[in-house]
Amino acid sequence: MASAIAPxxxxxxxxxxxxDDPRIAVFRDIRERDLTGRNGFIAExxxxxxxxxxxxxxRPTALLVLQNRLAGLAGRLAKLPHDCPVYVAGRDIVDAxxxxxxxxxxxxxxxxxxxxxxxxxxxxxxxxxxxxxLAAIGIANHDNIGALFRNARAFGVGGLLLDETSCxxxxxxxxxxxxxxxxxxxxxxxxxxxxxxxxxxxAGYRPIALTPGxxxxxxxxxxxxxxxxxxxxxxTGLPAELLERMDGLRIAMDPSVxxxxxxxxxxxxxxxxxxxR
Amino acid sequence: MASAIAPxxxxxxxxxxxxDDPRIAVFRDIRERDLTGRNGFIAExxxxxxxxxxxxxxRPTALLVLQNRLAGLAGRLAKLPHDCPVYVAGRDIVDAxxxxxxxxxxxxxxxxxxxxxxxxxxxxxxxxxxxxxLAAIGIANHDNIGALFRNARAFGVGGLLLDETSCxxxxxxxxxxxxxxxxxxxxxxxxxxxxxxxxxxxAGYRPIALTPGxxxxxxxxxxxxxxxxxxxxxxTGLPAELLERMDGLRIAMDPSVxxxxxxxxxxxxxxxxxxxR
Numbered sequence: 001m002a003s004a005i006a007p008x009x010x011x012x013x014x015x016x017x018x019x020d021d022p023r024i025a026v027f028r029d030i031r032e033r034d035l036t037g038r039n040g041f042i043a044e045x046x047x048x049x050x051x052x053x054x055x056x057x058x059r060p061t062a063l064l065v066l067q068n069r070l071a072g073l074a075g076r077l078a079k080l081p082h083d084c085p086v087y088v089a090g091r092d093i094v095d096a097x098x099x100x101x102x103x104x105x106x107x108x109x110x111x112x113x114x115x116x117x118x119x120x121x122x123x124x125x126x127x128x129x130x131x132x133x134l135a136a137i138g139i140a141n142h143d144n145i146g147a148l149f150r151n152a153r154a155f156g157v158g159g160l161l162l163d164e165t166s167c168x169x170x171x172x173x174x175x176x177x178x179x180x181x182x183x184x185x186x187x188x189x190x191x192x193x194x195x196x197x198x199x200x201x202x203a204g205y206r207p208i209a210l211t212p213g214x215x216x217x218x219x220x221x222x223x224x225x226x227x228x229x230x231x232x233x234x235x236t237g238l239p240a241e242l243l244e245r246m247d248g249l250r251i252a253m254d255p256s257v258x259x260x261x262x263x264x265x266x267x268x269x270x271x272x273x274x275x276x277r
Numbered sequence: 278m279a280s281a282i283a284p285x286x287x288x289x290x291x292x293x294x295x296x297d298d299p300r301i302a303v304f305r306d307i308r309e310r311d312l313t314g315r316n317g318f319i320a321e322x323x324x325x326x327x328x329x330x331x332x333x334x335x336r337p338t339a340l341l342v343l344q345n346r347l348a349g350l351a352g353r354l355a356k357l358p359h360d361c362p363v364y365v366a367g368r369d370i371v372d373a374x375x376x377x378x379x380x381x382x383x384x385x386x387x388x389x390x391x392x393x394x395x396x397x398x399x400x401x402x403x404x405x406x407x408x409x410x411l412a413a414i415g416i417a418n419h420d421n422i423g424a425l426f427r428n429a430r431a432f433g434v435g436g437l438l439l440d441e442t443s444c445x446x447x448x449x450x451x452x453x454x455x456x457x458x459x460x461x462x463x464x465x466x467x468x469x470x471x472x473x474x475x476x477x478x479x480a481g482y483r484p485i486a487l488t489p490g491x492x493x494x495x496x497x498x499x500x501x502x503x504x505x506x507x508x509x510x511x512x513t514g515l516p517a518e519l520l521e522r523m524d525g526l527r528i529a530m531d532p533s534v535x536x537x538x539x540x541x542x543x544x545x546x547x548x549x550x551x552x553x554r
Contacts, residue, residue, distance in 0.1 A: 156531050
């Protein structure tokens with residue numbers, strides 16, 4: 001019997017029983033593909049999905065959910081836009097499509113809604129909060145990019161600036177390691193390290209380079225203008241021409257060790273900045 | 278013409294042209310196998326190899342080197358025991374044996390020389406230096422175990438204690454992420470968290486739990502007895518019955534974030550302890 005009251009619009013749950021079904025083509029072979037261009041991105045697991053639900057810049061276009069996880073995911077799915085189809089399939093189908101055993105129960109394909117933040121907008125939003133900036137130069141490792149985002153969120157960074165040689169934070173693995181914060185944090189990727197430096201100085205930030213050759217100590221941080229912390233790739237570090245143009249900070253460590261992981265180093269400095277705010 | 282002077286004993290360089298050669302069986306399918314039992318461990322790449330050369334507890338039993346890397350590795354190989362055979366093969370052979378593309382040019386199979394440190398010996402050695410202890414409880418992720426070792430070395434930890442439920446630090450990936458420090462750092466794995474706690478207290482350490490529910494702040498550290506810092510698995514954290522028995526320390530962070538990576542958290546606290554020593 002039809003109800004006289006219009007029901008809440010519900011998700012379209014679509015059973016899938018063929019791995020070659022074209023409706024789930026965006027989830028195919030996601031281990032190998034780079035989806036960070038025009039084709040959107042893949043979010044894996046509930047933690048990233050929760051950030052996608054909170055995001056103002058990104059939205060899901062389709063979900064692929066394991067049949068036996070559907071009930072447990074109901075509360076989360078309710079927070080996502082109801083016009084996003086939810087494809088439901090058994091483990092054999094999902095693993096065959098994704099190209100690897102998919103333990104997390106849910107995949108989302110997402111896209112940028114077109115409101116990509118400019119570098120200047122990301123900087124101004126951070127400055128308005130008195131929050132630090134984290135600038136990542138030449139970071140080619142997806143885990144490190146993801147961990148930089150996770151640590152930046154933990155310690156109140158207002159915006160992340162990635163140069164054009166850093167890898168894209170919407171890569172599946174970077175997104176997962178970031179615990180989804182790439183979707184809810186202000187950031188901009190593009191341009192050169194020199195352009196990023198000029199922009200943060202113009203906005204009123206004090207640039208500081210994290211480098212083993214620095215003379216500033218972590219205890220010298222705090223007070224004054226908000227900081228823009230620059231970090232470079234493990235191994236090569238920040239380019240010399242950039243280091244000449246700002247103060248360098250060194251984390252005291254055992255002389256037998258030449259460096260720490262870049263995201264760990266950033267976390268140590270950012271935690272100190274956070275505590276001093 | 279034979280020289281009248283006996284030459285330096287040199288490495289036995291052994292060319293290999295068959296992936297099924299039994300002499301390189303220890304390198305077979307290393308991606309999948311757990312080699313941390315009686316069968317020794319696999320060290321990958323030059324950074325880990327350097328630590329193996331420095332190690333007093335571990336030694337290489339065999340090396341497998343890519344033919345085209347041999348010349349570049351000569352200096353490093355000279356630091357390794359000369360009775361260790363060096364098998365040399367082309368890329369096809371090495372990749373077929375290892376079971377994945379082997380980018381690092383060199384694999385070593387190593388073994389414990391039998392001098393496995395007892396928990397008490399590891400603790401006394403650390404205490405004699407006034408160095409902190411890091412105790413890892415229930416850490417099941419190889420990357421995290423490796424990163425804990427790397428960070429411990431950077432900040433002068435005297436010894437690492439791993440409970441029996443933590444994964445083994447000689448797993449290939451843990452060893453690699455540790456940048457080989459597992460081979461040169463004092464550590465012991467085994468027993469329960471409660472046994473580890475009793476042992477550090479008996480030795481004169483002040484146990485401190487790193488936990489989001491802690492009331493100590495990082496600024497409260499320093500002075501007094503050396504610390505034994507306890508860290509637990511991401512997600513579940515340290516067991517409640519352990520937390521009741523020591524002070525808890527909380528790293529100040531943004532309220533929207535529930536936790537940091539365990540090795541990153543440890544690094545933040547250990548860097549502060551290092552700076553205050």
